Amino acid sequence: MARIKGKSIVFEVDGTEYAGGVSNVTFSSSVDTLGFGAYEDSLEFTATVEGFQDVAAASLWSKLFDAPGVEMDLTFAPHGNAVASVEQPHFTATGYAETVPDLGGAAGEFFTYDMNIILTGKPVRVTA
Numbered sequence: 001m002a003r004i005k006g007k008s009i010v011f012e013v014d015g016t017e018y019a020g021g022v023s024n025v026t027f028s029s030s031v032d033t034l035g036f037g038a039y040e041d042s043l044e045f046t047a048t049v050e051g052f053q054d055v056a057a058a059s060l061w062s063k064l065f066d067a068p069g070v071e072m073d074l075t076f077a078p079h080g081n082a083v084a085s086v087e088q089p090h091f092t093a094t095g096y097a098e099t100v101p102d103l104g105g106a107a108g109e110f111f112t113y114d115m116n117i118i119l120t121g122k123p124v125r126v127t128a
Helices: 060-066
Strands: 010-013 022-031 043-052 072-077 090-097 112-119 124-126
Touching: 010 060, 022 112, 043 060, 043 090, 072 112
Parallel strands: none
Antiparallel strands: 010 072, 022 043, 043 112, 072 090, 090 112, 090 124
16 A cells, blocks of 8 residues: 655646746646546546746746647646656546636745646556
8 A cells, every 4th residue: 555645746837847946836637528438537636736926937836827828738747756656656638728717915924826737538547
């Protein structure tokens, strides 16, 4: 058994790692409209990303702010491992930011954002 305990988040967008810029990544699915095809065809997949606002040009916040609706490749390693394995796989997906990330927050606090990335299909389990 390989229970997952969040210790470090490895999250890449278009091949660039943003581990220090995110505090939470969750891939989810929900049922849309049931049709006559395969059940999986009725599912909508999303990635919820919570991160720290950082307006530096190379930050994830800036990438998401500058390109809402632009398709991007995502890689999530929920175990925090650098190399995927059968016991600790990575998950890849393609998607686009539904909106731009929040800007602003409370005085004296780190500014954060949370947003949805619409995935174009079910995430793929990568084991090697």
